[in-house]
Amino acid sequence: MILETKNLTKTFGLRKAVNALNLEIPNGSVYGFLGPNGSGKSTTIRMMTALISPDQGEVLINGQSVQKLGNKALLSVGALIERADFHKHLSGETNLKMLARMDGTDESRVQVVLNRTGLGERGKDKVKTYSQGMKQRLGIAQAILSNPKLLILDEPTNGLDPQGMKEVRDLVRELAAEGITIFISSHLLDEVQKICSHVAMISQGELKTAGPIEVLLKNSDLLVTEIHVDPIAPAIKLLSTQSWIHRCEEKNGLLNVGVSLDKISDLIQLLVQNNFQVSAVIPRTSLEDVFLSKVGEESQI
Ligand SMILES: Nc1ncnc2c1ncn2[C@@H]1O[C@H](COP(=O)(O)OP(=O)(O)OP(=O)(O)O)[C@@H](O)[C@H]1O
Numbered sequence: 001m002i003l004e005t006k007n008l009t010k011t012f013g014l015r016k017a018v019n020a021l022n023l024e025i026p027n028g029s030v031y032g033f034l035g036p037n038g039s040g041k042s043t044t045i046r047m048m049t050a051l052i053s054p055d056q057g058e059v060l061i062n063g064q065s066v067q068k069l070g071n072k073a074l075l076s077v078g079a080l081i082e083r084a085d086f087h088k089h090l091s092g093e094t095n096l097k098m099l100a101r102m103d104g105t106d107e108s109r110v111q112v113v114l115n116r117t118g119l120g121e122r123g124k125d126k127v128k129t130y131s132q133g134m135k136q137r138l139g140i141a142q143a144i145l146s147n148p149k150l151l152i153l154d155e156p157t158n159g160l161d162p163q164g165m166k167e168v169r170d171l172v173r174e175l176a177a178e179g180i181t182i183f184i185s186s187h188l189l190d191e192v193q194k195i196c197s198h199v200a201m202i203s204q205g206e207l208k209t210a211g212p213i214e215v216l217l218k219n220s221d222l223l224v225t226e227i228h229v230d231p232i233a234p235a236i237k238l239l240s241t242q243s244w245i246h247r248c249e250e251k252n253g254l255l256n257v258g259v260s261l262d263k264i265s266d267l268i269q270l271l272v273q274n275n276f277q278v279s280a281v282i283p284r285t286s287l288e289d290v291f292l293s294k295v296g297e298e299s300q301i
């Protein structure tokens with residue numbers, strides 16, 4: 001494991017922001033850290049990067065304790081936490097050069113990371129002329145300046161428009177393909193599903209479920225299937241009367257049904273016995289379905 005948390009706990013006043021959190025992030029993964037606003041994502045990430053101390057537990061990077069060794073354990077880690085703070089009246093390039101000098105990173109890396117994040121042409125412009133998306137990419141450029149093996153990103157797409165979000169997503173994918181392990185927090189389920197290999201879901205500081213996304217989708221208690229059935233409206237009417245069907249709706253002309261895995265054959269049988277034409281049954285469980293089955297409807301993400 002490149003990154004682990006063991007019994008990580010942080011209390012603010014009476015509120016447990018992070019409660020006995022155990023995470024295991026395998027080398028080479030793109031690990032999504034998913035939870036609603038206020039669930040403890042940033043607090044966890046601040047403990048991972050030694051910005052705050054836990055009340056209990058510890059963070060291990062390649063087996064080394066961040067709490068015991070401080071910045072020494074963080075040498076192979078790059079991070080973008082909340083919004084990166086740059087000198088706005090200076091250029092992106094000058095900002096990065098200053099940071100490189102402070103870290104003892106070779107200045108030749110500055111142009112490399114500017115190019116890498118699509119800012120090669122704009123490096124000499126002042127940061128105050130950058131769009132939100134460009135500022136965020138400059139933040140990622142800063143995070144990869146020292147060629148880290150592990151990149152920790154706290155909601156890097158926050159505040160970006162769909163195009164800006166896509167640019168950051170593409171960049172994350174490319175960095176992952178180059179072999180960097182990425183731990184990325186988000187409150188956007190579909191975004192995590194798009195780019196991550198693994199996910200941990202937290203709610204109110206507690207871990208609800210974690211693992212490879214494929215496994216979570218396959219083992220979800222609530223299975224959502226897309227059913228190609230004809231005619232559709234009477235099928236919905238029939239299924240809506242069954243108590244073991246959790247959800248039944250039409251989506252783009254197809255039927256989406258939420259049932260538990262052991263009820264799939266009953267579902268198909270019921271439709272066929274009632275003379276409906278069933279031509280396909282396709283699993284369509286999303287992370288949202290997993291989240292709802294683990295955390296419950298009351299906790300909106
Ligand atoms: N410095 C602090 N002092 C007091 N309470 C805090 C502090 N930092 C965080 N909290 C509280 O801890 C809880 C978790 O906050 P945190 O910022 O970790 O959540 P988050 O998952 O990052 O949320 P968001 O999606 O809004 O960024 C919240 O209830 C928050 O109010």
Ligand SMILES: [Mg+2]
Pocket residue numbers: 041042043154155
């Ligand atoms: Mg946060």
